[in-house]
Amino acid sequence: MTISSMTGFARTDGQFAASAGGISWTWEIKSVNGKNFELRCRLPAGFDALEIELRRRLSARISRGSVTISLQTRALGSAAGISVNEPALKVLMEVASRVAEDGIAPASLDGLMAIPGVVENLGALLDEDERQARDAALLKSFEAAVSALQKHRLEEGAALTPVITAQVNGIEALTAEAAASAALQPAALKERFFLRVADFVADVQGIAPERLAQEVALLASKADVREELDRLRGHVAAARLLLAEKEPVGRKLDFLAQEFNREANTLCSKSADLELTRIGLELKNVIGQFREQIQNIE
Structure with missing residues (x-):
């Protein structure tokens, strides 16, 4: 499995020597959960032109998450920079x-x-060839930071995978419990129906047995949860397939969590049995935990 988290941090250092004075630098990249890909760049004066290329390179390797890039530079030697x-x-x-x-x-x-034009970065004194060489070195160092960030996100994802897998297994087990309980519903529903009829029409004679049978069939149909259980089983199978994917699946798992929750709600609303209701509520609890965890997945 190659689940990747959206949470990660990376830091790389580098330096560049030039005739007008060299610099050393530190890249820091931090990523946290986000619905889409969002990027914030904190670059020192004189390096703003790098932002477009940084965005292009990062978005090619990370599809989701809120990412902050920070570049800190220092002058080499006594040139003060x-x-x-x-x-x-x-x-x-x-x-x-x-x-x-x-x-x-x-x-x-x-x-x-601090007034613009009073203090100039030594980078402004570089000729075009040196500036291009410096920017190439900066970007190479940035690529190393992105690789380190991806590694950290994969490690976080590896830690999440057994937790999410256990939750999917829990949903499957509760679905099986619900199926066993729901199998008893028609007989229990019929018994409760006749008891209610007896309470309300104790003094009324001549109600046709066929009419009672029709009412029981109607209530049984409304309380039939086999379709919901079939969909829950299908969603469990889909979740396992997604967890085995090599591409980012966070959005798909989030949608699947919504579908899980929809079926659990319907199961509870149709339930005519205390045990089935208990199972349905526990199912909603596990699905809630599942949905919370997948918010971390790219």
Whole structure:
């Protein structure tokens, strides 16, 4: 079985040396449950152009889940990794000083440094060939992080598989119990029907036996749960086939859980027997646990 969870985490490191100053980096990828594929990218200034390629590569390998990508970069050596536009900074400081004379709180240095264009990442100083080489190295490192994420998700899925399989087995066992109990329903229903008739028409004579038989047949038909039990058996078989698939099956299992629940509800509503009702309620409980677990599956 190759069930994959939607929960996982991966981290990879790398570095790139260039004439204008190299960088080292850390990729972190975190994924959690989600109805569809959702991606959030947290990239430092100067690396935003990578987002389209990151999205393309990740969506080709992961079909479902809410994923957050984070890239942290650091300068190599003593280059500090930045270039300060000193003329622009000087102009801003002079403006801040004049404004402060009017009673306005003076601007802080870190506030001035945060203004776009004052501080530039060394990446902006790379020539085109170096930038392409740096981005290729970053993407290769990212691919390694995605592979590690997939491995983690598969490990989580492997841990979920025996739990989900046990729940499917439980649904099958309760369906068999319900079938054994439901087999006794016609006789029990007939007996209860005649007792009710006797209570209400004790003083009424001449009710045709055929008429009573028709009413019993009608009630028995309404309380017949064989169709629901057949569908439950079919859903169990379908669940086992899905658990053996190599492709993502989370959405299909989620739909199947809804169908399981529908049949269990109908079983309870048709039940004319306390034991069958008990089995139906236990069946709903196990199906609820099954549905909760498959919310983690890709």
